[in-house]
Amino acid sequence: MAGLKTGPSRFVTRRTFLRNSALAAAAIGLTPSGVLGAPGRTGANARLVVANIGVGGMGMTHVFNMLRFQQEGKVQIAAVCDVDDNRLEAAVENVGAGVIPYRDYRYVLERKDIDAVLIATPDHWHAVQTVHACETGKHVYVEKPASVTVREGQAMVTAARANRVAVQVGAQARTAKGAWQTCRAIRNRIVGKVNRVSCWHYANPVDEKPVSDSPPPDGLDWDMWLGPLPWRPHNGRYQPANFRWLLESGGGQIRDRGAHQFSTILWCMNADHQTSFTVEASGRPPTRGLWDCPIDMNVVYRFRNPDWTLEWGQPGNKVGQTEFGNVFWGEHGHLILEWEGGYRPANPEAIHFQLPPGGQEVYRTDEYEDFNMNHKADWFKAIREGHLRPAVDIEIGHRTATLCNLGNLSYLLGRRLAWDGEKQEVIGDPAANRLLARPQRYPYVL
Amino acid sequence: MTLPPTGCLHAPSAILMCSDRHRGASRGSTCAELISATGTGLGATLAPASEPVNDLVRRLRSPDEQINGPACQAAVAYGAPAVRPLLALLAEPDFELSRRAKRALYAMVRYAGRPGANNEARDLEIELLGGLSTGTNASRRHVLWLFSEIGSARAVPSISALLSVAELREDARCALMRIPGRRSTRALRAAFAAAPEDFKYALADSLRQRGEKVDGYPSQKRLPTRQTTVTPSLGKAK
Numbered sequence: 030m031a032g033l034k035t036g037p038s039r040f041v042t043r044r045t046f047l048r049n050s051a052l053a054a055a056a057i058g059l060t061p062s063g064v065l066g067a068p069g070r071t072g073a074n075a076r077l078v079v080a081n082i083g084v085g086g087m088g089m090t091h092v093f094n095m096l097r098f099q100q101e102g103k104v105q106i107a108a109v110c111d112v113d114d115n116r117l118e119a120a121v122e123n124v125g126a127g128v129i130p131y132r133d134y135r136y137v138l139e140r141k142d143i144d145a146v147l148i149a150t151p152d153h154w155h156a157v158q159t160v161h162a163c164e165t166g167k168h169v170y171v172e173k174p175a176s177v178t179v180r181e182g183q184a185m186v187t188a189a190r191a192n193r194v195a196v197q198v199g200a201q202a203r204t205a206k207g208a209w210q211t212c213r214a215i216r217n218r219i220v221g222k223v224n225r226v227s228c229w230h231y232a233n234p235v236d237e238k239p240v241s242d243s244p245p246p247d248g249l250d251w252d253m254w255l256g257p258l259p260w261r262p263h264n265g266r267y268q269p270a271n272f273r274w275l276l277e278s279g280g281g282q283i284r285d286r287g288a289h290q291f292s293t294i295l296w297c298m299n300a301d302h303q304t305s306f307t308v309e310a311s312g313r314p315p316t317r318g319l320w321d322c323p324i325d326m327n328v329v330y331r332f333r334n335p336d337w338t339l340e341w342g343q344p345g346n347k348v349g350q351t352e353f354g355n356v357f358w359g360e361h362g363h364l365i366l367e368w369e370g371g372y373r374p375a376n377p378e379a380i381h382f383q384l385p386p387g388g389q390e391v392y393r394t395d396e397y398e399d400f401n402m403n404h405k406a407d408w409f410k411a412i413r414e415g416h417l418r419p420a421v422d423i424e425i426g427h428r429t430a431t432l433c434n435l436g437n438l439s440y441l442l443g444r445r446l447a448w449d450g451e452k453q454e455v456i457g458d459p460a461a462n463r464l465l466a467r468p469q470r471y472p473y474v475l
Numbered sequence: 476m477t478l479p480p481t482g483c484l485h486a487p488s489a490i491l492m493c494s495d496r497h498r499g500a501s502r503g504s505t506c507a508e509l510i511s512a513t514g515t516g517l518g519a520t521l522a523p524a525s526e527p528v529n530d531l532v533r534r535l536r537s538p539d540e541q542i543n544g545p546a547c548q549a550a551v552a553y554g555a556p557a558v559r560p561l562l563a564l565l566a567e568p569d570f571e572l573s574r575r576a577k578r579a580l581y582a583m584v585r586y587a588g589r590p591g592a593n594n595e596a597r598d599l600e601i602e603l604l605g606g607l608s609t610g611t612n613a614s615r616r617h618v619l620w621l622f623s624e625i626g627s628a629r630a631v632p633s634i635s636a637l638l639s640v641a642e643l644r645e646d647a648r649c650a651l652m653r654i655p656g657r658r659s660t661r662a663l664r665a666a667f668a669a670a671p672e673d674f675k676y677a678l679a680d681s682l683r684q685r686g687e688k689v690d691g692y693p694s695q696k697r698l699p700t701r702q703t704t705v706t707p708s709l710g711k712a713k
Contacts, residue, residue: 165697314544
C-alpha cells in the first residue's frame with residue numbers, strides 16, 4: 030500500500046523533510062516548464078509541473094483530471110497536499126510514485142520546480158492560498174466560489190495581475206458545451222430581449238444531528254483546517270464536506286451552485302461589465318444545529334442599463350426537471366438551462382439553434398468533451414499562449430462571487446443593499462461595508 | 476424596548492412586521508404573527524421592558540423548535556434590554572441554547588447596524604460591553620466578533636484589555652481590525668509594544684494593514700510549519 034504512515038516520519042525535522050522533498054523532486058527530474066520557454070512563459074510544448082492542494086471531494090476530480098493530462102504528457106503531478114492525512118494518503122496512492130505529500134501548502138509554494146497549483150479546499154481558504162500562490166509565481170486553478178468576502182476577491186485579482194499569472198476559477202460552465210449552446214442562443218435573441226432570469230434550487234440541509242464539540246479525528250490538523258477562521262474547538266458537523274452549510278466557510282448553495290449559475294448567466298447575458306446592482310434577500314434560518322445557512326432563500330438582484338432582474342430561489346420556481354437550473358425569460362418566450370449546462374445537455378431549442386445572418390458567435394475552448402477537462406485545458410492554453418486570461422479569469426470569478434456574497438450579506442443584515450461596482454462598496458451603509466472584509470487569524474492572512 | 480425604525484413609529488408589532496421582512500419569518504408570516512401564535516402577546520401596548528424580555532428568554536429556553544425558533548427570529552426587536560439575558564444564555568453549557576442566543580445576538584447587532592439607527596447601535600454596544608468581562612472564554616470570543624461588527628471607539632479599551640489574554644488575544648486583534656479610526660490603531664500599537672514575542676508578528680501585520688510602519692517582525696504568512704505523517708509512494712508512477 031502506498032503512502033503508509035510510519036512511526037519515524039512523525040518526528041522528521043524540517044531540514045530532513047525539505048532535503049527529502051528536494052531529493053525526491055530531483056530523482057524524478059522535474060524541471061519547471063518556464064525553463065523550456067521564454068522568460069515568464071512556458072514553452073509551447075512544455076509539460077507543466079503541477080500540485081493539487083486539497084484532495085477531498087472535488088479535489089480528487091482534479092487529481093484524476095491531472096492524471097489523464099499526465100498520461101497525455103501535458104503535466105507532471107509533483108505534489109499533493111491536504112490537512113487530513115487520511116485523504117492525503119488516498120491521493121498519494123492514486124497518483125503513485127514520484128508525488129510528494131504535504132500537509133502545509135506553503136511547502137508546495139516553496140518549490141521552485143512547480144509551475145501551477147489546483148486549489149480545492151473549503152471556501153474560506155481559497156483567497157489566502159490563491160494570493161500566496163500568485164506571490165510565488167504559480168499559476169492557479171481555484172475552485173468556485175473564488176472568495177468568501179469582496180475584499181478577498183479584490184486581493185486575488187490584484188495578486189494575479191501583479192505577478193503575471195493565470196488564475197482560472199472552477200466554474201466550468203463557460204467551457205461546457207451545453208452552456209455555450211445556450212449562451213449563443215440567448216445572445217442572438219432566441220427568446221428576444223431577456224428581462225428576467227430565475228434560478229431554482231432545492232433547499233439547504235438542516236443539521237439534524239447536532240453533536241457537542243470533540244477532539245479532531247486522527248490525522249486531521251484542525252488548526253490548519255480552520256486556517257483564517259476564528260479558532261474554536263472541533264465539532265464533527267464541520268467536516269468532511271459539511272463546511273458548505275456554514276455561512277463563513279461554505280455560504281450554502283447560493284455560493285456553491287449559485288457560483289456556477291451566476292457565472293453562466295452573466296456570460297449568456299453578456300453582462301460581465303454590469304458590476305453595479307441592488308440586492309435584496311430573505312430566507313428561513315434553521316432552528317437547530319451547527320449549520321446556519323438559510324433553509325429556503327430568495328434573492329433578487331436588479332441591474333440597470335440594460336435593465337434586467339436575476340432571481341435566486343430555494344426552492345424558487347422550478348420550471349425544469351432536474352435538481353437545479355435557471356430560466357431566461359424573454360419577450361418571445363423562455364429558455365431553460367438545467368444544471369449549468371455542464372453535466373446536463375442544453376435545451377434542444379438551444380442545441381439546434383442556427384446563428385442568424387450577422388449573428389454573434391461565442392468563443393469556447395473545445396479540446397475535450399468532458400467539461401472538467403476542458404476547463405483545465407482552457408487554463409493551460411492561457412498559460413501556454415501567455416495571455417493569462419482563461420475563460421473564468423479571476424476578475425470574472427470575483428464578480429460572480431460578489432453576487433453570491435452580497436446575497437448572503439443582504440440575508441444576514443435583513444436589508445436591501447445598493448452595490449457600487451466601480452467603488453466596490455455598499456452605498457450609504459457603513460455597517461455593511463465593514464462586513465466586506467473579514468479579519469483573518471494569523472498567520473493565515475492575505 | 477428599542478426605538479422603532481424609520482417608517483414604523485407605532486406599536487411593537489409594527490416594528491416586527493417591518494424588521495422581519497428579510498429576517499426570514501417562515502413562509503410569509505410576520506414576526507408579529509409568530510409572536511402572537513406562540514403566546515407572547517406583545518400587542519400594541521408595550522408591557523414593562525423586563526417582562527417581554529423575560530418571556531423571550533423563556534421561549535428561547537424552550538426545547539420546542541416551534542417556540543424557540545420564532546423567538547430567535549423575533550429577538551431583533553428587543554434591542555439593548557435583551558442583551559444581558561442573552562449574554563447569560565450564550566455562556567450556557569447547553570450548546571443548542573448557546574447557539575440560539577448567539578444567533579439572536581447577531582441578528583440584533585445586524586439590525587441595529589442599519590443606516591440611521593445610531594442611537595440603537597450605541598445602546599446595544601454599551602450593553603454588550605458587559606459580555607467582555609463576564610462569561611466563559613468561548614462566550615467572550617463570540618462577543619468580540621459581535622463588536623467587530625458594531626463596535627466603535629467606545630469599545631476599544633475593553634477589547635484592548637483582552638489582547639493580553641492568551642486565549643482571546645487573536646479574536647480581540649481581529650475585532651479591533653474592523654473598528655475604524657485612530658483609537659483602535661493606537662490600541663494595536665500599544666499592544667505591540669507590550670506583547671510577548673510570539674504575538675508581535677500578528678500585531679505587526681495588523682498595523683501594516685492600517686498603513687503603520689513597523690520595524691522587524693516580517694510576515695510569517697508564507698512560512699511553512701506543519702508536517703504530514705504520510706510518506707511518498709514507493710510504487711509505480713501512474
